[in-house]
Amino acid sequence: MHWPRRIEFKLKANKMDLRRIGEFGLIHRIRKWTDASGPDLIQGIGDDVAVVEMGSKALLVTTDILIEGIHFHPSWMDPYSLGRKSLAVNLSDIASMGGIPKYYLVSIGLPKNLPLSFISSFYRGLKQEAKRFRVQLVGGDTSLSQKIIVNICLLGEGEKKNLLFRKGARVGDDLFVSGKLGDAALGLKLLQKKSKIKGSEGLIKKHLFPCPRVELGQALARDHVATAMIDVSDGLLIDTSHLIEESGVGALIWEDRIPLSRLYRKWVRSFLKDPFQFALSGGEDYELLFTASSDRREEMTSLTRMFKIPITRIGKILPKNEGFRLIKKDGKEDLPSPLGFEHFK
Amino acid sequence: MHWPRRIEFKLKANKMDLRRIGEFGLIHRIRKWTDASGPDLIQGIGDDVAVVEMGSKALLVTTDILIEGIHFHPSWMDPYSLGRKSLAVNLSDIASMGGIPKYYLVSIGLPKNLPLSFISSFYRGLKQEAKRFRVQLVGGDTSLSQKIIVNICLLGEGEKKNLLFRKGARVGDDLFVSGKLGDAALGLKLLQKKSKIKGSEGLIKKHLFPCPRVELGQALARDHVATAMIDVSDGLLIDTSHLIEESGVGALIWEDRIPLSRLYRKWVRSFLKDPFQFALSGGEDYELLFTASSDRREEMTSLTRMFKIPITRIGKILPKNEGFRLIKKDGKEDLPSPLGFEHFK
Numbered sequence: 276m277h278w279p280r281r282i283e284f285k286l287k288a289n290k291m292d293l294r295r296i297g298e299f300g301l302i303h304r305i306r307k308w309t310d311a312s313g314p315d316l317i318q319g320i321g322d323d324v325a326v327v328e329m330g331s332k333a334l335l336v337t338t339d340i341l342i343e344g345i346h347f348h349p350s351w352m353d354p355y356s357l358g359r360k361s362l363a364v365n366l367s368d369i370a371s372m373g374g375i376p377k378y379y380l381v382s383i384g385l386p387k388n389l390p391l392s393f394i395s396s397f398y399r400g401l402k403q404e405a406k407r408f409r410v411q412l413v414g415g416d417t418s419l420s421q422k423i424i425v426n427i428c429l430l431g432e433g434e435k436k437n438l439l440f441r442k443g444a445r446v447g448d449d450l451f452v453s454g455k456l457g458d459a460a461l462g463l464k465l466l467q468k469k470s471k472i473k474g475s476e477g478l479i480k481k482h483l484f485p486c487p488r489v490e491l492g493q494a495l496a497r498d499h500v501a502t503a504m505i506d507v508s509d510g511l512l513i514d515t516s517h518l519i520e521e522s523g524v525g526a527l528i529w530e531d532r533i534p535l536s537r538l539y540r541k542w543v544r545s546f547l548k549d550p551f552q553f554a555l556s557g558g559e560d561y562e563l564l565f566t567a568s569s570d571r572r573e574e575m576t577s578l579t580r581m582f583k584i585p586i587t588r589i590g591k592i593l594p595k596n597e598g599f600r601l602i603k604k605d606g607k608e609d610l611p612s613p614l615g616f617e618h619f620k
Numbered sequence: 621m622h623w624p625r626r627i628e629f630k631l632k633a634n635k636m637d638l639r640r641i642g643e644f645g646l647i648h649r650i651r652k653w654t655d656a657s658g659p660d661l662i663q664g665i666g667d668d669v670a671v672v673e674m675g676s677k678a679l680l681v682t683t684d685i686l687i688e689g690i691h692f693h694p695s696w697m698d699p700y701s702l703g704r705k706s707l708a709v710n711l712s713d714i715a716s717m718g719g720i721p722k723y724y725l726v727s728i729g730l731p732k733n734l735p736l737s738f739i740s741s742f743y744r745g746l747k748q749e750a751k752r753f754r755v756q757l758v759g760g761d762t763s764l765s766q767k768i769i770v771n772i773c774l775l776g777e778g779e780k781k782n783l784l785f786r787k788g789a790r791v792g793d794d795l796f797v798s799g800k801l802g803d804a805a806l807g808l809k810l811l812q813k814k815s816k817i818k819g820s821e822g823l824i825k826k827h828l829f830p831c832p833r834v835e836l837g838q839a840l841a842r843d844h845v846a847t848a849m850i851d852v853s854d855g856l857l858i859d860t861s862h863l864i865e866e867s868g869v870g871a872l873i874w875e876d877r878i879p880l881s882r883l884y885r886k887w888v889r890s891f892l893k894d895p896f897q898f899a900l901s902g903g904e905d906y907e908l909l910f911t912a913s914s915d916r917r918e919e920m921t922s923l924t925r926m927f928k929i930p931i932t933r934i935g936k937i938l939p940k941n942e943g944f945r946l947i948k949k950d951g952k953e954d955l956p957s958p959l960g961f962e963h964f965k
Contacts, residue, residue, distance in 0.1 A: 325758035413670035
């Protein structure tokens, strides 16, 4: 890549590059550079979903980019799965606020020699996922590209008073997570090995077809069952740290309460010495992580029954000065690190 | 690139690829595959802007992806210009409906070794353009990528009854275009030659800093001064063909009425035998192309004065069966072809 002279000069003056600051350092700087605030803006950059006032309702907008070789590889991700997943990860962002997803746009970059059947399978996947969650394709852009690129922008709506944010957790609240954790990360490892191991298909499916918890998210937001919420996309630890940072609190997680699937327990030992690592930091679970007052535990039991999704109490919210603590299975305490996935680092 | 077995099989069964159908063929198929329609949807895919009902107003959404090596190259596009332009092309889409741009999200893919100063200049450009048109950054996504990728999603609003579409042109209407055409395409040629030719900077500027006609678009939509509108992004001929196709009419353009700048006239002969080619098919002008009843010609004069933007009558709308005709400077008639820029072809 050749930069014009003026850029090269700046490079010398400022040797700082993306590896030094990582994805979250970059987002922090973008917030500063762009000075994003305004009268109608309920929530701006730094969060997964933007929220703007639009009459009596709130308009939710989220966007996610998937790039071949970074987020997926065609050797282990077929176009149908790619279509479904690229919409699912955005649906999960709207779910994490308790919003109602409505419309989406898709920008795609495609290599010239890509067979049309690849693209039609991709759109079949998109359509399938869209139908399931009653969202509608309204627009997009297409371009030539060396690598396959998919960018989805998903719009949703919600009642302003019912939306959940990362902020809002209070000291003494319980910390809950939906579903099971770690399956998707383990499924990815299995996919990358390419040798299909009989009996592990369930884990691969969890990687290719995450199930955004849209209805559960809406139920948790209605009547403020939960106090704060985020979806687990980068990993349990890193997403918990986002939630407690925005809420200005600390937290404690009991490792042995983290919900693991039967398949995860069976296969994880083939890849990891620490069987909790994928569940803690693997990412791509697209489950809901949320806090609620301890007098609402019974409601969690009925929500589990209603939606047939396990809801597990894995920790509690502490005062900020007690930090973020992980109680390991053997009773020892740990300060969680490394936290999870971050681009550029 | 290695496709999984199943894809290779499909490749044999269906040899059709993107080169065969081109960008517009692809968009046509996406429309079919996804079957996009719905009760709140005023305008869906196939157009540059999606329009959905949101209470009493209309919500406008548009998205554009820019990819290094396809839409720009760092050797001739500095990051500040890239920031401004990537927002400007989306603003032009909202302008072409007479909408009010409001919020935007930006997804970026960035190489690991990119200096931070590149990214801060990019955001400085974005911020500058955003400030000028009073739009606000509300969110986005960041990812590692081999090539620089920018995807912007811009949201706007408008009064439903005041919006302009590609459809709406009536037989007998005049055909107008704002500004001058061809400068941006000629500027690109000069940029790509890399040798800065003294006196040609104005053309290069037109390529790097297109001026979206947001206020003019709104004025043309108010009180329905215009009957149909589109922005000239792919080229005058191809965008005229979109407008007349959607309106179900034909059109005639007088070549010698196409507005050319003094600089264009001066430099075009160094690159082209036909001096009209860039103005007809170069693209990236981001001017407004619109139709209006012939009894509104006087209003065009006052709009030109008000916004200090030339508005030129370049043709008229014909019945559909008379097709699309270009009257060449020498009086001969031409059926316009090739039409302009199309991806994948």
